[in-house]
Amino acid sequence: MIRKKSLPYVMIAPSMIIFAVFMIYPIIYMVYLSFYKWNLLSAKEFIGIKNYISMFQNPEFFQVLSTTVKFMAGTVSGSIILALLLALYLKSNTKINRILQSIIFTPYIVSLVSIAFIFMWMMDGDLGLFNYILGLLHLPEVRWLEDPKVAIYSLVLVNIWKGAGYYTIIFISALQSIPTYLYEAAKLDKTSKIKTFFRITLPMISPTLFFVTLTGIISGLKVFETINIMTGGANSTNTLVYNIYEYGFFFYKIGYASALGVVLMVIIGVMTLLYFKVLSKKVYYR
DSSP: OHHHHHHHHHHHHHHHHHHIIIIIHHHHHHHHHTTEEOOSSSOOEEOTTHHHHHHHHOHHHHHHHHHHHHHHHHHHHHHHHHHHHHHHHHOSOOHHHHHHHHHHHHHHHSOHHHHHHHHHHHTOTTTOHHHHHHHHTTOOOOOTTTOTTTHHHHHHHHHHHHHHHHHHHHHHHHHHTSOHHHHHHHHHTTOOHHHHIIIIIHHHTHHHHHHHHHHHHHHHHTOOHHHHHHTTTTTTTOOHHHHHHHHHHTSOOHHHHHHHHHHHHHHHHHHHHHHHHHHGGGOOOO
16 A cells, blocks of 8 residues: 555656756756855855845846847747747648648757858848848848847847748647637627637736746846847847846856846745736637
């Protein structure tokens, strides 16, 4: 009897141990380090909450936080709107649509490093493809990655291009699971396509939309690779995760970097809880 009761815990023990070692312990150690001054060489010096005080007194922190939120909002809204439009167009299970779905999904499985280098060439201010096309159209050139007012939106464009295909496939799956009799009833009532979308389609895919938006918010707040490769945090593109990387591995302020990490973790946790609190009741589960 005891052996039967303990069997489930034994089965999940390896996963729980790996989770504890690579997730729980690093989080606890990060919180611990945030109360210390340490540069990896000298001994740790306990300074209490001074790292947090310095952070909130530093104007750079609020600028970086603003850039992070701007990047996340642009990426999530752009990806979801584009993916939903593509899914509505490609939801029919035809051969050509299946081919187009595969093509659209391809950027998601391509390495972000490769994508970043390709877009760096296309967005080059002097020899880039985008400015070449603008020149053919007799439009002014854009400093895609050099202009502080444009650079962050250029990075948003890259992430939308990479992630929209993934969200499209998820939305297509959700759209294809909607019972056809609902649309047949709407046709009999002579309901317009817009009303059908907002009264039938959108409520029926709301669980998928809820999941996609939540995961998009979390990944948008944790962006690093695009910033690191394409701009190195320059031209007003520095985000929280890249700021943590800078202070931890460039300036060797491990305590301050850990404090930034704790704040980022709290922000993600609070936003997730608020998202569940505000929108979870509006999700329609069949």
